[in-house]
Amino acid sequence: MGKSLVIGSILVVLCACAADAPPDEDEIRLTLWTQDYWVGITGHELDGVPLDDPRRAQYTVKDWYNKVTRDFKALYPDRGIHIDIETLDWASGFQKIDIAVASGRPPDVLISTSGIALKYARFGLLEAFDDDLSEEDIRDFGPFYGFSEYEGRHYFLPFIGGNRYMVANLEIFRERDAVHLLPSEGDRLWTYDQFLAAARATTFDRDGDGEVDVYGFAMPFQRNSPQQDQMPFFWGHGARQFNDSGDSLVINSEMGVKALQFMVDLEHVHAVVPRGSAGLRNNDVTDLWNAGRLAMRQAHHGTRRSHERALETGVIEEGVIELYPMMYPSLPGIDPGAFVVADSPCVFRQEDEEKRELAIALAKFLTNTRHEREAAYALSTLPTRYSALDVWADDPFQRYVLRVARYGTKDAIQGYGIPLVNMTLSAFQAAMSLQATPRKALDDLARRGNRFIRRDIERRLRAGAE
Known part of the structure; x- marks a missing residue:
């Protein structure tokens, strides 16, 4: 082997060793997902x-988090803190x-949906923020803080608010x-009869060929x-x-059955929604x-x-749509009632008190007023602090969206909502396609869903006892 090749090989080994060097024993490592x-x-x-501009390569999805964690570490100059950041998609x-x-290896700090945090709080896996x-x-978090409550304790800090209307x-x-x-007063509330009248008036054949072109x-x-x-609904x-x-x-309560029947009737009685709605995807809409x-x-x-x-x-195209x-x-x-959520940091249980202190501090730092404003502006979302609402002070549309967030319900963010998504959709599709009555569809959903919940709770409790 030539002398230069030997030296090169040694350098490669040394570089690899340096890259994989163990962390300083005094360094505190936090994981943020x-x-x-x-x-x-x-x-x-x-x-x-x-989209093809090379300037796009200058930016990544970790830029903001890298900035914030650098600022956080600067608050503790006498401590060695390393924060690993990982971004997760909404599919996997x-x-x-x-x-x-x-597997017993959760991240120290997780930013996900409110329902996910509440699910883990149920099994005693999270640190509470109350103390x-x-x-x-x-007071600054206002009603969003109440969403984080489980059995009298609060397990996440509201961060990125979102809602539907x-x-x-x-x-x-x-x-x-x-x-x-259309409703025009106050919060623009209306009844189902008024909604149906509006949908009927705007379902029509635009080109005169005998087929519906526009749906309500x-x-x-x-x-x-x-x-x-x-x-x-x-x-x-x-x-x-x-x-x-x-x-x-x-x-599957009586009012639940009536609600699903109302949706079925929108297609099969009133004909104000497209035929075959059970197969509609968001892209179709x-x-x-x-x-x-x-x-x-x-x-x-x-x-x-x-x-x-x-x-x-x-x-x-211009002139086709005006939002109201x-x-x-x-x-x-x-x-x-509306779906209102606050994607929020939660902290998994920590055995080391110093690490717990820093993980809690990081979650609080992420959700301060400045960072709430920055996140809301970046994502066009809702600040979850009163002190950050001014980010949309000059935007009447977003101010309305903020105002009606008060119609949010905790029922929208219960922890088992996500695991039961497919089961729930199957029930709704069965009713919409007339394969099952609303009563049967919801009774079957309740039976199967409650069996899943019981088994999941039993499994997690057994795992926690081992």
């Missing part, structure tokens, strides 16, 4: 930058989290001389979240998916909407921003 992230620090560095991320928890927050912080296309309502049918309403039943899409009937403790399905063939649909905190981008890229936000309908005397 997050399902919420955006490209760049502000989330807007690439606004208007073409839940499975990875569950596997890590089951580490000031009264000022608790309804939106109408005013262009279609003007076309049909039906703007007066549509929502997906395939590959979607029932908590976000279908459950608001249950809450508006006074029904719930789960009991108060979140460990039993009660969706979006295609109808973008083409100006849908008068009302459900919306979310980022709808206005998505609409602006669609206009910029030519996906939506409003709340879900409900029965007289019953407040509407």
